[in-house]
Amino acid sequence: MTKTVNLTTTGGDYAYPLLEGSVGPDVIDIRKLYGQTGQFTYDPGFTSTASCQSAITYIDGDEGVLLHRGYPIDQLAEQSTFMEVAYLLLHGDLPKQKELDEFTYTISRHTMLHEQLATFYRGFRRDAHPMAIMCGVVGALSAFYHDSTDITDPQQRLVASHRLIAKMPTIAAMAYKYSIGQPFLYPDNSLSYTGNFLRMTFGVPAEPYEVNPIIENAMRRIFILHADHEQNASTSTVRLAGSSGANPFACIAAGIACLWGPAHGGANEAALNMLREIGNVKRIPEYIARAKDKNDPFRLMGFGHRVYKNYDPRAKVMQATAEEVLKELNLSDPVLDVARELEQIALHDDYFVEKKLYPNVDFYSGIILNAIGFPTEMFTALFALARTVGWVAQWNEMISDPEQKIGRPRQLYVGATQREYVPVAARG
């Protein structure tokens, strides 16, 4: 017996199905609402709207829970490789050894870029922001890999998915190399996905590059922590772009553009810049006061979240990783002291407690990336690299959904009602 929800509005009483998921909030199926009542729902920012059904990632914001296909993020971050998580998100289960070997081999065979794309980079200024390069180059992939853009063909969808996952480290590393005027390095498929990325980023042709296992492990965790996150802004952008039938490369380029915003993936770059601006623990109260001041646009970057009203479980793993990396590399960073103290003060301040603002995934990640040697401008590019796995999995899920239609939200119109045109001479 389907549960229903009753709605009384101008024009009568209506009953709408209440749909239950495997876990989490039920949803009221209002797909027939406009046709029956002539009215829309109103939910800017989609704070109470489920845009789709998905089996990939589950978040419980109140409990600070994040599951990928049912597996808790802390267990994946501790025990799995990024290729395992990529396979899990894409195919729904952890791979058996043979499946993992085949998947890893397939991805490694797509890590190179078409040589002509290296010329494409030369059109950018050397000081171009890496995210501008990522948007341009990823969008341009559809001009080079046209044989995997027919979204109605499952095999082409799979090839495009593999190409995107495989090429993002190469594209990101090339963006970094281009910005510092060093030559591009080709992928080395004898290395892990993460090790290959580190070598393409920090290696030089003149000498062999030894992957530091401590840094490789930290990057593995960081990539896993950023892999997917339900229907966040950039994933929703990828789904909306994909719903029009756009090719996968264009959809992921749209996701990269959305992720760039400081309220979203750009927060890791903004959070480290903020911690550096604060500079020392004595100045923290001044910035806490600014964050609480309604007339000041300043916000604590790396704090707060649309869904998490408890600790972001990724931030916990990220903080532990920051402590480990700095200790194991024998580095000290005064910014980490500022971050720790800022977190403690904020977590005990009524404003942050009442509004349930906790550190999110972006609060500590910049400290680790800075310690490893990435410039701040590369932080969001690394987020995009890792999130491509989630975007691709969500895009495939959407395309395969028989109920999927083109996304076309409506509006509450508050503009001028119809009026007659007035020639310019008569406008006074």
Ligand code: SDX
């Ligand atoms: C990511 O959606 C995802 O899953 C995203 C992500 C992913 O993996 O894809 O998790 C990645 O984007 C993490 C978030 C990174 N962004 C930041 O760290 C930027 C700083 N945070 C904020 O801009 C904000 O918290 C958001 C954008 C993250 C969430 O904003 P919401 O849910 O729209 O909440 P809101 O802006 O309505 O804020 C609620 C209240 C407001 O005060 P009131 O108007 O109720 O008085 O809390 C205040 C806000 O002013 N507030 C903050 C704050 N965040 C919210 N005040 C100070 N500092 C902050 N960081």
